Amino acid sequence: MSQKIPSISKWVIALTVMLPTFIEVMDTSVVNVSLPHIQGSLNAGLDEVTWVLTSYLVSNAVIIPITGWLSSVFGRKRYLLFSLTLFTISSIMCGAAPSLEVLIIFRILQGLGGGGLQPLSQAILLESFPPAEHGIAMAVFGMGVVLAPILGPVVGGWITDSWSWRWVFYINLPIGILAAVLALFFIHDPEYIRRRHLKIDTWGLFLLTVGLGALQIVLDKGEREDWFHSNFIVILTCIAVISLVLFVLVELRVKHPVVNLRVFRNRSFATGTLIMFAGFFCLFGSIVLIPLYLQNLMGYTAYWAGLVLGPGGLGSFFMMAVAGVLMKKGFNPRNLLAIGLAIMAYSLWLMSHFNLETGFYAVSYPRLIQGIGMGLFFVPLSAATYVNIPREETGNASGVFNLLRNLGGSFGVAFSSTVLAQRAQVHQTFLAEHVTPYNPVFQMHSEKIQQWLESSYPAAANQTGVLSVVYREVLRQASMLAFNDTFWLLAIITAVLVFFTPIFKRPKRAALPMEGVH
Structure with a gap:
């Protein structure tokens, strides 16, 4: 008993x-x-x-x-x-x-x-x-x-x-x-x-292992292998897609599936997992960008780049506790979730305005705002997602929910890395078109660079040295604009999620007689 x-x-x-x-x-x-x-x-x-x-x-x-x-x-x-x-x-x-x-x-x-x-x-x-x-x-x-x-x-x-x-x-x-x-x-x-x-769902277990294993390798190695220009990535993608499609078909037919996908019939759970996937897509997409921006463009060490992320962690820690208390007092989790998503979108919009002169506190402030939004995102979303799940299905639902959260992070990192690289190439091409001897601005800055090289690095005070400095600056500016573009895209995706929050059903308290573990 x-x-x-x-x-x-x-x-x-x-x-x-x-x-x-x-x-x-x-x-x-x-x-x-x-x-x-x-x-x-x-x-x-x-x-x-x-x-x-x-x-x-x-x-x-x-x-x-x-x-x-x-x-x-x-x-x-x-x-x-x-x-x-x-x-x-x-x-x-x-x-x-x-x-x-x-x-x-x-x-x-x-x-x-x-x-x-x-x-x-x-x-x-x-x-x-x-x-x-x-x-x-x-x-x-x-x-x-x-x-x-x-x-x-x-x-x-x-x-x-x-x-x-x-x-x-x-x-x-x-x-x-x-x-x-x-x-x-x-x-x-x-x-x-x-x-x-339960009997072992052999085919389901096999297809899930092969499909998720191949998918995770694609996400982790895709950018390094230049995505679908690599036969290795193409083959693994085909394996992942075929295996996961067959897995879904098998799981919907067997009596005792290794993963019960019928839990997605619950509207709140389906909506919650979608928002969780997209939310962590944007969160991890931004977390991977910030250290790259700070270390590659701003000259921060790994330790100081990590410290910039710290305020976001403190903001999350505080607001998660606040969100838990507010929900206990009867606040509607859908409203808290919408507020959290809006704050997260605003923080990403602030990040899209970073530049090559941004200081430590100006970078840390959007991270603090993002952390506050994350606290109001994760707690109400998790509670609203599970609120009408029978306790017998909690373990299965939790596995699916956490899988999509992790996959969202992996997809987000892959997306941000790819967009960053592609947009940097676009901006580099555009900026290079204006770097010509006939451009008055280029002529003026070339003279200043020449004077600086003569006083600091006399051996490099020639036309090649000047062009080398200009080229490095073009790369920095192109990379900075690419970071801005990627943060902006993540902000748009996060803002769109706000419109999904009304889909959640209201809690059915009678359906949740969950007792303590005994």
């Missing part, structure tokens, strides 16, 4: 599930800044070392949507402990890896272990908190999911510089052990999970 948890227990459970989730999400970005150190230490090429990132993302993407099914087959507590153990042990083995090949193998295992932690945490939190406090639960979950990728590059850079890249992985050991001990004592399976015995 189920019994109600004492009020203190839900917070212990929240701590139990958020510890590993935070470190797992952080591991998707914390290794990025360590890649040059790993490359030098293991004597690897640039294309080879990027598989340290890709291998983790692929295995992570495959596990996330089937977490609900795995919980039903093995039991939620048992699967959670297994995931924690695999993630922790593989983290240690990653840190001790003697070669790149060994590191990639254990990164795959680390992704398999960590992939289930996000949807498991969300499902457990939704069941541990009463329906009236789901906003609070999603605020707790959001603090880990949103803050972790922002803090990842800063933490990774500090650990790598202070100790070595291997400690980026070793740091997971104490957290993993603590989380496993807490899960052993405080997490228990709901009755409905213990009673379910």
Whole structure:
């Protein structure tokens, strides 16, 4: 029989599930800044070392949507402990890896272990908190999911510089052990999970693994391989599309699907996952642009570029807590979501006005605004998406929801990188048309550059030196305009999402008798 948890227990459970989730999400970005150190230490090429990132993302993407099914087959507590153990042990083995090949193998295992932690945490939190406090639960979950990728590059850079890249992985050991001990004592399976015995959906599992694996590689490698000019990308794209289409057809026909896609019949859930995908598309698309802008054009170090992202994390942390409290007091999550999206669109619009003279505080301010909007986006959206989902489907729905959130981020990074590169070429061509000896402005600046070179670099004070300086400035200006264009596109996409918020159904409180985990 189920019994109600004492009020203190839900917070212990929240701590139990958020510890590993935070470190797992952080591991998707914390290794990025360590890649040059790993490359030098293991004597690897640039294309080879990027598989340290890709291998983790692929295995992570495959596990996330089937977490609900795995919980039903093995039991939620048992699967959670297994995931924690695999993630922790593989983290240690990653840190001790003697070669790149060994590191990639254990990164795959680390992704398999960590992939289930996000949807498991969300499902457990939704069941541990009463329906009236789901906003609070999603605020707790959001603090880990949103803050972790922002803090990842800063933490990774500090650990790598202070100790070595291997400690980026070793740091997971104490957290993993603590989380496993807490899960052993405080997490228990709901009755409905213990009673379910499902047959293995072999074809669904195979098609999902192949389709998502190929898709994640395409998104991660597409820009480097020049997208569809590469046979490698074309072949993987065909494999991904065919596999995922067949997967949908199979899952809609089998009696016990590995991922129950019928959950999309729920209008609020379908709308919520769409908005979550697009929202993280724009969020991660902008997060990847800011460090590039600061480091490549403004001369910031990786550490200072990371500090610019900090105010956004603080804004999210504060506003998520506020959003949870407001929802508990009866504020309509649809209204909060619309406000959050509008604020996020405004912050991206501000970023589209960055220039080559922008100072630290002028860059940090839009990030703070974006963080505030993110707090009002993630919490009400998560609560509104799940509000009419039966508790028996929470695990499955959470897996699908988190998969689309992660894919949204991957698509956003690929989109921003591609648009940035293409728009930089367009602007470079346009600007170069005006750099001619017959342009009075060019003549005036050429003379100033000539005088500066004569006083500072006499050996370069010739026509070639002048043209070299002008060309570098054209590249900088073209890149800056490309950043502006990309931020503007992300702002438009975010603003359009505001018009989708009225689609959500109003909560049916009677349909949510979710009890605490016993």
